[in-house]
Amino acid sequence: MACLAAAAVVAGAEAAPLLFRRRLAPSPVAARRRLLVSCRARSRSLRTAAELPRKSTSNAKSHNRVNMQRDETSVSTDKERQEKYGDENDISNLQLEDLIRMIQNTEKNIMLLNQARLQALEHVEKILKEKEDLQRKIKILETRLSETDARPKLSAEGQFSTEINDSLPVLELDDIKEENMLLKDDIQFLKTMLIEVSETENSIFTLEKERTLLDASLRELESRFIDAQADMLKPGPRQYDAWWEKVENLGDLLETATNKVENAAMVLGRNHDLEDKEKIESVEERFQVCNHEMHSQIELYENSIAEFHDILSKLVEETEKRSLEHSASSMPSELWSRISLLIDGWLLEKRISYNDANTLREMVRKRDSCLREAYLSCRGMKDREIVDNFLKITLPGTSSGLHIVHIAAEMAPVAKVGGLADVISGLGKALQKKGHLVEIILPKYDCMQNDQVSNLKVLDVVVQSYFEGNLFNNKIWTGTVEAYAGLPVYFIEPQHPAKFFWRAQYYGEHDDFKRFAYFSRAALELLYQSQKKIDIIHCHDWQTAFVAPLYWEAYANLGFNSARICFTCHNFEYQGAAPAQDLACCGLDVEQLDREDRMRDNSHGRINVVKGAIVYSNIVTTVSPTYALEVRSEGGRGLQDSLKLHSRKFVGILNGIDTDTWNPSTDRHLKVQYNANDLQGKAANKAALRKQLNLSSTNASQPLVGCITRLVPQKGVHLIRHAIYKTAELGGQFVLLGSSPVPHIQREFEGIADHFQNNNNIRLLLKYDDSLSHWIYAASDMFIVPSMFEPCGLTQMIAMRYGSVPIVRKTGGLNDSVFDFDDETIPKELRNGFTFVHPDEKALSGAMERAFNYYNRKPEIWKQLVQKDMRIDFSWASSASQYEDIYQRAVARARAAA
Numbered sequence: 001m002a003c004l005a006a007a008a009v010v011a012g013a014e015a016a017p018l019l020f021r022r023r024l025a026p027s028p029v030a031a032r033r034r035l036l037v038s039c040r041a042r043s044r045s046l047r048t049a050a051e052l053p054r055k056s057t058s059n060a061k062s063h064n065r066v067n068m069q070r071d072e073t074s075v076s077t078d079k080e081r082q083e084k085y086g087d088e089n090d091i092s093n094l095q096l097e098d099l100i101r102m103i104q105n106t107e108k109n110i111m112l113l114n115q116a117r118l119q120a121l122e123h124v125e126k127i128l129k130e131k132e133d134l135q136r137k138i139k140i141l142e143t144r145l146s147e148t149d150a151r152p153k154l155s156a157e158g159q160f161s162t163e164i165n166d167s168l169p170v171l172e173l174d175d176i177k178e179e180n181m182l183l184k185d186d187i188q189f190l191k192t193m194l195i196e197v198s199e200t201e202n203s204i205f206t207l208e209k210e211r212t213l214l215d216a217s218l219r220e221l222e223s224r225f226i227d228a229q230a231d232m233l234k235p236g237p238r239q240y241d242a243w244w245e246k247v248e249n250l251g252d253l254l255e256t257a258t259n260k261v262e263n264a265a266m267v268l269g270r271n272h273d274l275e276d277k278e279k280i281e282s283v284e285e286r287f288q289v290c291n292h293e294m295h296s297q298i299e300l301y302e303n304s305i306a307e308f309h310d311i312l313s314k315l316v317e318e319t320e321k322r323s324l325e326h327s328a329s330s331m332p333s334e335l336w337s338r339i340s341l342l343i344d345g346w347l348l349e350k351r352i353s354y355n356d357a358n359t360l361r362e363m364v365r366k367r368d369s370c371l372r373e374a375y376l377s378c379r380g381m382k383d384r385e386i387v388d389n390f391l392k393i394t395l396p397g398t399s400s401g402l403h404i405v406h407i408a409a410e411m412a413p414v415a416k417v418g419g420l421a422d423v424i425s426g427l428g429k430a431l432q433k434k435g436h437l438v439e440i441i442l443p444k445y446d447c448m449q450n451d452q453v454s455n456l457k458v459l460d461v462v463v464q465s466y467f468e469g470n471l472f473n474n475k476i477w478t479g480t481v482e483a484y485a486g487l488p489v490y491f492i493e494p495q496h497p498a499k500f501f502w503r504a505q506y507y508g509e510h511d512d513f514k515r516f517a518y519f520s521r522a523a524l525e526l527l528y529q530s531q532k533k534i535d536i537i538h539c540h541d542w543q544t545a546f547v548a549p550l551y552w553e554a555y556a557n558l559g560f561n562s563a564r565i566c567f568t569c570h571n572f573e574y575q576g577a578a579p580a581q582d583l584a585c586c587g588l589d590v591e592q593l594d595r596e597d598r599m600r601d602n603s604h605g606r607i608n609v610v611k612g613a614i615v616y617s618n619i620v621t622t623v624s625p626t627y628a629l630e631v632r633s634e635g636g637r638g639l640q641d642s643l644k645l646h647s648r649k650f651v652g653i654l655n656g657i658d659t660d661t662w663n664p665s666t667d668r669h670l671k672v673q674y675n676a677n678d679l680q681g682k683a684a685n686k687a688a689l690r691k692q693l694n695l696s697s698t699n700a701s702q703p704l705v706g707c708i709t710r711l712v713p714q715k716g717v718h719l720i721r722h723a724i725y726k727t728a729e730l731g732g733q734f735v736l737l738g739s740s741p742v743p744h745i746q747r748e749f750e751g752i753a754d755h756f757q758n759n760n761n762i763r764l765l766l767k768y769d770d771s772l773s774h775w776i777y778a779a780s781d782m783f784i785v786p787s788m789f790e791p792c793g794l795t796q797m798i799a800m801r802y803g804s805v806p807i808v809r810k811t812g813g814l815n816d817s818v819f820d821f822d823d824e825t826i827p828k829e830l831r832n833g834f835t836f837v838h839p840d841e842k843a844l845s846g847a848m849e850r851a852f853n854y855y856n857r858k859p860e861i862w863k864q865l866v867q868k869d870m871r872i873d874f875s876w877a878s879s880a881s882q883y884e885d886i887y888q889r890a891v892a893r894a895r896a897a898a
């Protein structure tokens with residue numbers, strides 16, 4: 001029996017290596033490569049699953065349990081994403097949830113692995129014991145077999161027969177047969193044992209498979225983390241470092257564990273070759289050591305996973321918190337504007353109460369994330385449902401942001417005549433960016449650029465306003481101006497027979513006084529009826545100066561008095577003077593107001609609306625500090641005494657420019673975009689403009705002088721004319737873009753344009769063309785602003801942003817923004833252009849000659865000047881802060897008084 005058992009073990013030893021050769025990796029490197037490949041494949045399949053949920057579900061069926069769990073997670077994540085967020089920006093949240101689920105799955109898998117490993121160990125122990133027994137039996141059997149073999153041989157030779165007969169018990173044939181039967185049984189038994197051995201091998205194989213999957217899970221986690229890292233809201237770099245360190249540790253640990261398992265399996269395989277007990281014992285010992293090591297590695301792995309889990313939870317918490325903040329604040333401002341307009345519309349249409357409207361407005365101001373969610377979830381809902389949805393989330397709250405309403409006659413790019421339009425949009429956008437709720441009210445001009453307004457729609461409401469003893473209906477339109485971060489705008493369309501804003505032009509009508517008196521009244525009526533709790537009503541120039549006296553004389557008494565009035569005069573040349581009785585048209589009490597200390601003009605005995613605004617406003621501003629000084633004397637055009645009297649509330653704040661609209665590196669109007677570091681594009685724009693305007697291109701470095709302006713006396717038209725001739729004399733090229741509301745000036749310039757029609761160095765374009773203006777700023781080397789007076793002036797700032805060096809007269813805002821390159825009394829870093837003081841041709845010529853000189857003779861210095869100019873910060877940031885400051889002080893004073 002022992003001999004047969006031994007033979008069976010030998011047979012098993014031959015079969016076993018084949019089995020192991022098939023499943024064991026030939027080397028750790030190859031094994032690692034195989035793992036990586038399978039890992040990548042799985043990662044790819046998972047990603048595909050997230051994108052194609054159906055496909056992944058069907059694929060998942062053919063995979064094992066771990067696979068299934070992960071694929072289901074992907075599918076549900078995808079669904080959740082669509083349901084909860086509808087927005088790819090929030091994917092990071094879902095990936096983290098995903099990761100947590102995967103960690104949990106991985107932990108389950110580790111438990112399974114442990115169980116399988118324990119089972120395998122039990123099997124191995126059992127097998128080893130049985131092996132020992134078997135070996136013992138084999139030895140006995142071998143001895144007996146050799147004895148059995150020896151006996152017939154001896155009998156056949158006739159030798160020792162007596163000896164055998166005498167010394168050994170005589171074995172009958174039947175006994176041998178019986179012995180053989182027993183041996184057969186033993187062989188059968190050994191075969192069963194061998195089957196068990198092979199089953200053990202299989203279970204180790206399964207174990208290894210589980211481990212491979214575990215490894216793949218970890219790789220998957222790593223790849224998910226890489227994705228998550230890209231999408232998540234940038235938690236602190238230190239957090240990520242710690243996190244990655246953990247992942248790397250886990251990877252290493254798993255790799256070590258993998259090697260141990262492989263070694264153990266290999267050793268187990270080899271033991272089939274071992275015949276003596278010593279070897280088996282040493283194998284067993286090594287197996288125990290490996291097993292122990294593997295156990296401790298798995299423990300470490302589990303601890304690391306737990307730690308990793310903790311870090312993840314914290315990360316998730318923080319990310320959720322940040323994601324809420326971020327997602328609310330990151331919603332484009334045009335969407336907030338739309339919400340704001342919705343609320344106002346509902347209130348005017350009496351679909352929500354005043355209190356609810358105010359609460360919602362407060363939430364808009366605070367960029368409340370609940371409101372954002374409510375708005376985003378409204379897609380496809382009916383109006384009533386949307387209102388309900390919004391009302392559900394009304395919560396009490398406070399905000400430090402202000403509700404600011406600008407009432408103006410212009411706004412870029414919808415209704416632009418000059419700088420006023422740029423200021424309304426630029427300042428509005430900057431204030432909105434600072435967290436204030438900003439709205440604009442404009443007349444609905446027939447000639448305005450409707451295509452610049454998004455979602456332009458008429459509200460289902462009619463606002464009535466007073467005019468000349470009657471009430472007139474007004475249609476109220478709403479829309480947002482995307483070019484300026486979605487500023488919300490109201491457009492008032494009077495239903496008045498005089499068709500005030502259906503004149504195919506903005507200004508210049510015989511009844512301008514009445515047109516804008518009507519508009520100012522209707523704008524206040526709109527605010528009053530929408531029951532807004534406004535902090536600041538900001539009116540601009542004489543066209544909306546009526547608002548100040550109207551507010552305090554007519555509306556404050558009605559309880560509409562929460563706001564403080566800010567009036568900005570962009571140009572004291574235009575004051576809205578008229579016969580006193582004209583003031584009555586908008587409901588103002590002429591008797592009350594036609595007084596020296598109120599609205600009577602200081603010199604002509606007429607009524608003066610700018611003076612009224614100075615008297616009645618809480619804050620009065622103008623558009624540069626130098627101009628604020630100038631208007632306190634001659635520049636005030638008769639209002640200097642009023643300004644002096646009200647000097648405590650009067651301040652000059654330099655305008656900014658909208659640096660998104662005026663940005664050579666992104667400007668869509670340019671042929672080639674460029675920046676201060678790369679001026680090639682500027683040269684390309686110059687070449688293209690020359691070609692377009694049929695100007696000479698023979699000398700690429702021939703300087704090009706630009707001028708973009710309203711052609712009015714204020715702008716120094718005689719000096720502009722002189723600059724044209726002077727440029728020709730200096731060997732440069734000149735491009736003028738401008739038009740004039742003054743007929744004789746327009747005619748004069750038409751004559752000059754004709755004169756130079758065939759000249760290949762001078763071109764006059766007598767029109768308004770916004771797109772062309774961008775191109776000229778970019779193409780020109782120098783820019784002329786020879787104004788007689790200039791409240792602020794934007795063109796010199798825009799020119800510098802586009803690398804065109806300004807040549808300006810030292811007045812008003814030009815004096816606050818351009819500093820002479822040769823003036824040694826000015827710090828060098830501030831010197832950015834060429835200035836002249838006297839408003840005459842000689843002074844202008846001097847400044848031009850100096851500029852040409854630098855350009856022609858010192859190209860390196862010129863280039864540095866161009867680059868310096870392009871880098872100056874003319875954004876609204878600082879000016880808007882100054883406005884914010886004076887608004888807040890006025891509001892604080894009002895609250896204190898209340």
Ligand SMILES: Nc1ncnc2c1ncn2[C@@H]1O[C@H](COP(=O)(O)OP(=O)(O)O)[C@@H](O)[C@H]1O
Binds near residue numbers: 417708767
């Ligand atoms: N003919 C024109 N075509 C296009 N834009 C013009 C034209 N004339 C003036 N502008 C633009 O109008 C604005 C002028 O602002 P500013 O310098 O403050 O002068 P003002 O407001 O006195 O007209 C600038 O944005 C300038 O580019």
